[in-house]
Amino acid sequence: MQPTLEQLRSRYGTRYKWLVLLTTMIGTMASILSSTIVNVAVPDLSRHFVLGQERAQWVSAGFMLAMTLSMLSTPWFLLRYGLRRTYTAAILLLLFGGVVGGFSLNYPMLLAMRVAEGLAAGIMQPIPSIVILRSFEAREQGKAMGIFGFGVVLAPAIGPSVGGFLVEQFGWRSIFFAVVPFCLIVLAMSRRLLAVNSPMMGDTRALDWKGLLLAGVGTVSLLNGLVTLHQGLGEAAALLLVAAASLVGFVLYQLRVQNGLMNMTLFRYRQFAMGALVAFIYGAGLFGSTYLVPVYMQMALHYAPSEAGLLLLPGGIVLAVTIVVAGKLADRFPPNVLVALGLCLLATSFGLMAAGSRATGYFTLMTWTIIGRLGLGFVLPSLSLGSMRGLEFGLIAQGASTINFMRQLGGAIGVSVVGILLEWRLAVHRSAPDGGQVTAFSETFLVVAALCASAIIAAWRMRAPAPEMAAR
Structure with missing residues (x-):
């Protein structure tokens, strides 16, 4: 017989909520790892399945698209089936996608498993935040969010590095199996720590x-x-x-x-509408660059997969630390200023990458990626705060969900557009003496830099209305 919530709280005391957060956080980190780990294997997948960049990028874009759409249904699943059943089913789906994906016989089979993993990731992503808001007191929520945020942003940094090593040593199939141990650990923790009578269950309306x-x-x-x-x-x-x-x-x-999926009255608030636009471009920049940089390192600069993956690791660590610092700065400075500063650093990073060549040193490239990750760190906490300021209390939950949706949608479209643009420029410069690979990547980086720079205008308009600012 499985323990009830009351029995678990009696057994573990005050640390029970932290154990639940750890359980949901590990699963979410596994889903994010599965999102980014595959990027460094794109050149190998392209050769194995004889794919162009416009088809190969669907390995990432398909995952992002499935994740984006499925996260809209998470609140409904939690109300209908509770935390334990919802989370366990998502982990099992992620495990299934990883195992079967590793044994894929053809590209459609592999792509289907990436979509399955994305569906699981989308359901899991909002759950830790919901756990924090439901289970932690207000004075502990910041600390809990900080711990969760540190782990979540560290996963995309570790993903390409681990993926590069696995691809180099064991081939592209090994990257799908990387999530298996995480999933098995979470399944064991869920069985032991998640109650059958979830407090998140309740009367639920029909899914939209x-x-x-x-x-x-x-x-x-x-x-x-x-x-x-x-x-x-x-x-x-x-x-x-x-x-x-x-x-x-x-x-x-x-x-x-x-009671639809998205409350459109949110967009009547200027700061929220501008924040949603920034979130879209932020997602495109974050996931587009995570896709583009490892491919650039291998195709244009001829680095090994492990070296391409390692390039992003220091920047990921800087990103994790910056988020903590930027969260504290958001209490002292206007969020729109911090978001604009972050976007400026992000655009600068892409601009520097566009100016690179085969003569550019490895550590110089690493420094440029660190600048971009520093910018992303300033954007993340300030974007949520700036977008939500001034909303009615009843719209805050819908607003948080919508901002998250816009960021993930931007990521899905960003990965797709980057792959398409790159394939186009490679075709244009194919007759060049060196194959035109460096030039094609430089032009792609330049377009992404211009896109991020254009978002600065929207970020600046995230200012809360004057009366609210005066009241503060």
């Missing part, structure tokens, strides 16, 4: 399947339309038209339905 379907069709059509642009305008135009119609339909449906 119409909204989820419209969002899914629109996003998938948009990404596929972008991928097929280089093959001809006919099919691409049809897909992009379907995407536009679906996304417009989603917005109109959410405006008139009650």
Whole structure:
């Protein structure tokens, strides 16, 4: 017989909530690891399955897309099935995707397993934050969020480094098996620490399947339309038209339905609307660069996979430390200023990468990535604070979910667009004496830098309305 919540709290006392947080955090870190670890294996996957960059990038973009859409359903799953069942099912799905993905016989099979992993990751991602808000007192929530945030941002840094080593020593299949030990540990912890009578269960309304379907069709059509642009305008135009119609339909449906996936009244607040735009570009920059840098290091500069993955590790550590510091600074300085500063550093990092060449030293490239991760660290805590300031209390939960959704959607589209743009520029410069690889990557980095710089304008407009600022 499984223990109840009351029995577990009696057994573990005040440390029980920390054990629950640790359980959910390890699973979430495993899902993030599965997201980033594959990027360093893209060149190997491209050779093994004979893929161009526009198809190879779907290994990352497919994961991001599935994660983005499934996270909208997390609150419904928690209310319907409780924490234990929801989290255990997500971990089992992640485990299944990792094991079967490692034995993939063809590219469609591999891509399907990446989508399965993404669905699991999307369900898991919001859960630790919900646990913190539900289980911790207000005076402990900051500390808990800091511990969780440190682990979450460290995972994308470790992913490429571990992935590079595994690919070099054991081949691309080994990267899928990396999540297996984490999943087994979490399954054991869930069985021991998560109660059968979850306090998150309750009366639940029907899931907004119409909204989820419209969002899914629109996003998938948009990404596929972008991928097929280089093959001809006919099919691409049809897909992009379907995407536009679906996304417009989603917005109109959410405006008139009650208890939908997204409360559209949030966008009437200027600071939130600008914050959502910044979150979208932030996600594109974060996940797009995590995809682009390892591929650049291997294809253009001919580094080994382990060296390409190791390049991002120091920057990831700097990112984790910066988030803690930036969180404290957000209490002293206007959040929009810190977000603008972070975006400026991020754009500078991409600009420097665009100016690189085969003569650029390894540690110089590492320094440039550290500058970008420093910028990302300033953006993350300040973005949430700046976007949410001024919202009505009843809109805060929906606002937090929407900002997270926009960031992940930006990541999915960013990875896709980066891969498409890179493939286009490689084709343009293919006749160059050196194959034009460095030039193609430089132009791609330059476009991403310009995109991040354009977000500074939106970040600056995240200022709370004057009356609210005066009241503060």
